[in-house]
Every structure is written in C-alpha cells, then in structure tokens.
Amino acid sequence: MSVGVESPLAPAPGRGKLTGPGIGQGGARAATILRRFGSLIALAALILLNLALTPHFATMQTLSVNLTQICTIVIVGVGMTLVIATGGIDLSVGSLMAIAGALAPGFFTGALFHGTNLYVNIALSIIVPVGVAGLFGLFNGWLVSHFRIQPIIATLVLFIAGRGIAQVWTNGDLQVFKMPEFQAIALGHVLGVPFQVWIMLALVVVSAWILRRTVFGRQILAVGGNEPAARLAGVPVSRVKRLVYVASGLCSGIAGLIVIAMNSAADANLIGMGMELDAIAAVAVGGTLLSGGRATIVGTLIGAMIIQLVRYTLLANGVPDSAALIAKAVLIVFAVWLQRQERA
Amino acid sequence: MNRHLSGAGVGVVLALIALVVFGAWRYDGFVSPYNILTVLRYNSMFALVGLGMCFVIMTGGIDLSVGSVAAMSSVVSAYLSPYGLVAGLVGGVGVGLIAGSLSGFIITRMKLLPFIATLAVMLAASGTALLLANNQSVSVSYDTAFMTLGQGNLLAGFKPEWIDGEDAGWAGAALGLLFNFPTPAWMALVAYVIGSVLLNALPFGRHVLAIGGGEEASRLMGLPTDRTVFLAYLISGGLAGMAGVILAAQFGAGQPIEGIGWELFAIASVVVGGTLLTGGKGSIFATLAGVLLLGLIFTILNFENGVGWISLSAYWQSVVRGAFLLVVVILQSRLARRVPA
Numbered sequence: 001m002s003v004g005v006e007s008p009l010a011p012a013p014g015r016g017k018l019t020g021p022g023i024g025q026g027g028a029r030a031a032t033i034l035r036r037f038g039s040l041i042a043l044a045a046l047i048l049l050n051l052a053l054t055p056h057f058a059t060m061q062t063l064s065v066n067l068t069q070i071c072t073i074v075i076v077g078v079g080m081t082l083v084i085a086t087g088g089i090d091l092s093v094g095s096l097m098a099i100a101g102a103l104a105p106g107f108f109t110g111a112l113f114h115g116t117n118l119y120v121n122i123a124l125s126i127i128v129p130v131g132v133a134g135l136f137g138l139f140n141g142w143l144v145s146h147f148r149i150q151p152i153i154a155t156l157v158l159f160i161a162g163r164g165i166a167q168v169w170t171n172g173d174l175q176v177f178k179m180p181e182f183q184a185i186a187l188g189h190v191l192g193v194p195f196q197v198w199i200m201l202a203l204v205v206v207s208a209w210i211l212r213r214t215v216f217g218r219q220i221l222a223v224g225g226n227e228p229a230a231r232l233a234g235v236p237v238s239r240v241k242r243l244v245y246v247a248s249g250l251c252s253g254i255a256g257l258i259v260i261a262m263n264s265a266a267d268a269n270l271i272g273m274g275m276e277l278d279a280i281a282a283v284a285v286g287g288t289l290l291s292g293g294r295a296t297i298v299g300t301l302i303g304a305m306i307i308q309l310v311r312y313t314l315l316a317n318g319v320p321d322s323a324a325l326i327a328k329a330v331l332i333v334f335a336v337w338l339q340r341q342e343r344a
Numbered sequence: 345m346n347r348h349l350s351g352a353g354v355g356v357v358l359a360l361i362a363l364v365v366f367g368a369w370r371y372d373g374f375v376s377p378y379n380i381l382t383v384l385r386y387n388s389m390f391a392l393v394g395l396g397m398c399f400v401i402m403t404g405g406i407d408l409s410v411g412s413v414a415a416m417s418s419v420v421s422a423y424l425s426p427y428g429l430v431a432g433l434v435g436g437v438g439v440g441l442i443a444g445s446l447s448g449f450i451i452t453r454m455k456l457l458p459f460i461a462t463l464a465v466m467l468a469a470s471g472t473a474l475l476l477a478n479n480q481s482v483s484v485s486y487d488t489a490f491m492t493l494g495q496g497n498l499l500a501g502f503k504p505e506w507i508d509g510e511d512a513g514w515a516g517a518a519l520g521l522l523f524n525f526p527t528p529a530w531m532a533l534v535a536y537v538i539g540s541v542l543l544n545a546l547p548f549g550r551h552v553l554a555i556g557g558g559e560e561a562s563r564l565m566g567l568p569t570d571r572t573v574f575l576a577y578l579i580s581g582g583l584a585g586m587a588g589v590i591l592a593a594q595f596g597a598g599q600p601i602e603g604i605g606w607e608l609f610a611i612a613s614v615v616v617g618g619t620l621l622t623g624g625k626g627s628i629f630a631t632l633a634g635v636l637l638l639g640l641i642f643t644i645l646n647f648e649n650g651v652g653w654i655s656l657s658a659y660w661q662s663v664v665r666g667a668f669l670l671v672v673v674i675l676q677s678r679l680a681r682r683v684p685a
Binding site for chain 2: 156
C-alpha cells in the first residue's frame with residue numbers, strides 16, 4: 001500500500017530482518033555508520049563541492065539566503081515528521097498556512113479586532129491564527145482517529161476546502177500591510193541570524209527532544225511501528241494521533257505567519273502552495289520511514305538542507321530552475337532508494 | 345451483486361441524479377444540450393485522469409504525477425500539432441506512457457513507495473515541461489485538425505440538416521446530442537468502456553483487484569504482481585498524456601504550469617466514486633460519476649450566481665467540494681464499520 005498504516009500482518013520493509021550471516025563485523029559497522037550519518041555525509045559533501053565550485057559560497061549572506069529558503073519547509077516538516085512517524089500523512093499543511101496567513105492581518109489592520117494596544121494586537125495576530133490552524137489540525141486528527149479514515153483522504157478534505165476557506169474569508173484579495181513589529185518574526189535578526197531561523201531551530205530542538213526523550217515521543221513511534229501492538233500495550237493510540245495532527249496544524253500556522261511577514265502581504269491563493277510535497281520530500285530525504293515507526297526530526301532539517309543546497313548549487317552554476325526540478329526528483333528517488341538498500 | 349455498481353457506487357450515481365434533478369428544477373437551461381455538452385467537454389480531461397487513478401488506487405497505490413504529466417504532454421503535443429492530429433495525439437500520449445513507465449519502474453524495480461515515487465516523477469515531469477516550453481505556454485497550430493481533439497464534435501460531419509430545425513422534436517434533440525457530442529468526451533467514453541472491459545472481463549482486472557486486496561498473498565499465488573502494477577501506472581500515465589493532449593487542443597496552447605492539484609482532484613473523484621483507497625475494490629463507472637459530481641458543483645455554483653439570490657464567489661467551489669468529500673468519506677467509514685471487510 002502506498003501510505004497510511006502498514007498492515008499488521010505484512011512485515012514492514014527492512015524492519016525485523018536479520019543481517020545476513022555473510023556480512024562481517026566491519027561491514028556491519030560501516031553500514032551502521034552510513035545509515036546513521038548518510039544524510040549528514042551527503043550534506044557535508046555538498047558543502048565541500050560548493051566551496052570548490054561556487055564563487056562567494058563561504059559568506060554569511062549565502063548561509064542566510066539558504067536558511068531562510070528552507071525555514072518554512074522545515075517548520076512544516078517538523079509537524080509532518082511527527083505525523084508520518086505515526087504512519088500518517090498530512091496533505092492539508094499548505095491550506096492551513098493559507099488560513100493562518102489570511103487571518104493574521106485582520107488583527108492589526110483593525111478589520112477583525114480594534115485593540116488600542118499595539119502589542120496586544122500583535123500577540124493576538126500570532127496566537128489566534130496559529131490556534132485556529134491547530135484546531136483544523138485537531139479536525140484532521142479527529143477524522144483519522146475517530147472515523148478511522150485513511151490519513152491521505154482525511155487531510156485531502158482540508159487540502160481542498162482549507163484554501164477555499166481562506167479565499168472566501170479574504171474574498172481572494174491580496175491583503176497588503178506594513179507592521180514592522182509583526183514582521184520581526186521573519187525579518188528581525190538576533191545575533192546576525194534571521195529570527196525565523198531561530199524559530200525553526202527552536203522547533204527542531206524541542207520536537208527532536210520530545211520524539212527521543214519523552215513518553216509521548218515513544219508512543220508516536222510505537223503507533224507508527226505497529227498500531228495493534230501499541231494499542232494492546234496500553235498506548236492511547238487515538239490521542240497520540242490527534243495530537244500529532246494538532247502539532248502539524250500549529251507548525252503550519254507558524255509557517256503561514258512567517259510567509260506573510262516576509263512578503264508584507266497575505267495572498268490566500270498562494271501561501272503554502274505545494275508545501276505538502278516540499279515538506280514530505282524533506283522528511284523522506286532526511287531518512288524518516290514513510291510507513292511510520294522510525295523518524296528523525298534533525299534528519300528532516302538535513303533533508304531540507306540537502307534539497308535546497310542541490311538547487312542552490314545548480315542555480316548558482318547557471319542551470320535553469322526547471323532543470324533543477326528534475327535534479328530534485330532524481331535526488332529524492334536516489335536518497336529514498338539508498339535508505340532502502342541500507343536497511344535491507 | 346452487480347459488479348459494475350455496488351454499494352457506495354450506487355450512492356454516488358443516486359447523488360449525481362439528485363444533483364441533476366435539483367439543477368433542472370432550479371435553473372433555466374441547466375439541462376439544455378448546450379450546457380450538458382459544455383460540462384462533458386470540459387470534464388473529459390478529468391474523467392481520463394480519474395480513470396487512470398482508479399486503476400492505480402485499486403492496486404493499493406497512488407499516482408501524484410498525473411497533473412504535471414498532463415502539463416508535459418500538453419506542451420509536447422502543442423509542439424507536434426503542426427504535423428497533424430495524429431502526431432500530436434501520439435506524441436502526447438507517448439510522453440505520458442514514458443512517465444507512467446518511469447513510475448512503474450521505480451515502484452516495481454526500486455521498490456519505493458508509490459507516494460514518493462510518483463512525487464518524484466511529478467517534479468521531473470513538471471521540470472521537463474517547463475524546460476521544453478521555455479517557461480511559456482506553447483501555442484497550438486491552427487492549420488491542422490489537431491484543435492478538433494479539444495474543440496470539435498466527432499460526428500458533426502454526418503449531422504443531417506433537419507436536426508437543427510424548429511420542428512425536430514424529441515428525436516431531433518436526442519440525435520442532436522449524439523451528433524454534437526464533443527470529441528474529447530468520445531475519447532473519455534471509449535476509454536471508460538475499454539477500462540470497464542479490462543477490469544471486469546479480463547485477467548488483468550482480477551489481478552489488479554487481487555493485488556490491491558493483498559500484494560504479498562497475490563505474489564505467493566503466482567500472480568504477475570510486478571507486471572500488473574507496472575501496467576496500472578503505464579495506463580495512468582497514458583491517460584494523463586491523453587488528458588494533456590485535450591488540454592492543449594481545447595485551450596489552444598500547451599500549458600507547462602497547468603495541472604497543479606489535478607492529482608488530488610482525481611483522487612477525490614475516485615474516493616467519491618466509492619473506490620477504497622486501500623485497494624482491492626473499485627468501480628470504473630462510479631469513478632466517472634464521481635468526476636461528473638465534483639465537476640457539476642462548479643456548474644451549479646455558476647448557475648446559482650446567475651439566479652442572483654445569493655452571490656457566491658468561485659472560491660466557494662473548493663469549500664463545497666471539500667465538504668462533499670467529507671460527507672462521503674464519513675459515510676463510507678460508517679458503512680465499512682458496519683460490514684467488516
């Protein structure tokens with residue numbers, strides 16, 4: 001089957017297989033190293049390649065440009081990794097970004113709320129849209145856990161309807177605004193690094209910690225690894241599923257706000273367009289198992305960096321963007337295929 | 345039980361009939377030949393893509409590449425259109441088949457999940473389309489018969505004079521529908537008939553459903569699983585290619601950035617048609633009903649605005665479609681729970 005929960009009877013690919021007796025100790029160790037650090041090695045190789053090939057690569061500006069390019073993808077990818085770790089998928093992320101992005105300007109332009117205190121308005125313009133996106137995430141989780149609808153279909157509902165809701169809300173109009181205090185979430189700098197990069201890093205660190213060190217994190221992986229077994233072991237499967245979709249919704253909301261803050265405008269037709277596929281690609285290249293049960297948040301960050309660096313390398317060396325798309329396709333297939341080989 | 349329309353399939357056909365009756369009752373001209381034929385002409389592309397998706401989903405897979413494959417094929421067929429109708433059609437369907445076989449290869453040989461394999465093919469096809477078209481739309485040649493693939497009516501040349509007359513009556517209206525039936529709708533209709541024969545009367549169809557029901561079991565039973573899965577993606581690619589040809593012919597240009605979101609629209613049609621996303625079950629004609637149902641929502645919104653009672657922007661159509669999909673999947677999950685598979 002393509003996505004969704006692995007049948008409990010069919011062994012998941014690559015899991016539960018014993019290493020062949022013919023493979024020696026050294027080979028096994030090399031394989032372990034490759035599996036654990038494969039994507040990191042690829043990233044290092046790409047950076048070295050760029051240092052040799054691309055002029056002006058080792059500058060703060062290059063770093064800044066590339067990091068801001070992947071910021072929203074990684075933020076959405078964090079939530080997506082958690083969802084995929086349970087064996088699900090979230091196609092609605094781009095539409096939830098649009099909803100959050102379409103809601104936010106109403107709080108400081110006065111269309112939604114007439115507050116006298118600027119900072120109260122800005123706090124509301126962040127909290128309410130992110131919260132609404134989280135509620136839509138809860139709706140996804142409810143469809144998946146309560147009705148047992150396959151995640152790809154359950155989230156397809158909001159993929160289709162969500163952008164429509166954002167467009168109806170704004171009547172499809174572009175909302176232009178200038179609000180430096182709000183836009184600081186994307187454009188501000190702390191220690192010379194854009195604030196959105198800090199947000200991204202914070203989310204990565206916190207969720208990597210949750211996934212690795214907390215009971216909830218182990219429960220996520222248990223649900224994705226073998227749902228019936230997890231249920232029998234007393235894992236609250238439905239609650240875990242609801243929570244990961246809420247997390248994905250919250251992450252999408254944050255990403256939506258960053259997009260409108262960067263653009264100084266909210267366009268419900270465009271915010272987060274195609275984001276679901278970018279995020280899924282980053283998750284897959286990063287080494288998370290798409291059928292669930294094994295996930296790495298840091299891997300998703302590295303995956304997004306690899307995809308972006310390949311694109312940057314090609315563009316910086318005069319390859320057109322359309323050809324870079326083809327390279328991205330080859331990269332995704334190659335990376336996921338390689339992970340399969342390592343596991344087998 | 346009737347194999348062609350069973351369970352949820354009957355539901356979608358009833359819903360389609362209800363929607364048409366509602367439209368006929370509420371709006372003038374809703375069941376006029378002109379409106380019917382316009383709806384069929386426009387939705388034939390989606391019907392073709394939905395048919396391919398139906399086969400893929402019945403094997404338990406998914407094909408995300410159909411939209412960008414259609415875009416790529418529209419560009420290729422636009423380039424080939426000066427060489428005639430056949431060249432454009434064969435070229436467009438040909439690149440679709442290439443893309444489909446690429447998906448099939450990655451899935452059956454490299455053993456990647458269909459979701460990620462077809463995601464990659466989607467990106468590759470999109471990049472190829474932009475590269476070939478130089479990031480612009482490619483106009484179609486008006487000197488050859490290529491345009492008739494999208495805009496023509498196949499039997500228009502045989503139409504007797506009296507049909508368009510004032511006193512033609514019911515028989516005239518019915519024959520008028522036949523002779524004015526759009527060429528792309530003929531293509532879709534023929535594809536659906538062939539698809540239905542493939543699924544219901546040939547071993548291939550049995551294999552598709554068996555694999556969707558349980559791939560490992562099918563393999564152990566000695567069914568040609570890899571070949572069947574490969575063929576399903578080949579069919580999906582070829583039909584997406586044909587949809588791309590119609591796209592180019594209908595709008596007079598190959599459009600490298602069209603087709604965004606087609607794959608999810610097609611999946612929604614298949615699901616509304618009652619085909620289970622877990623594979624193993626499915627109905628060809630219920631998929632067609634699903635495509636028409638989702639397509640009609642757009643038409644109804646247009647007519648509703650024409651009545652002038654309320655004014656709903658075009659943006660409402662995706663909200664309505666999403667709500668519709670929601671109702672269908674919730675009903676399906678209820679039905680599935682009552683009758684354990």
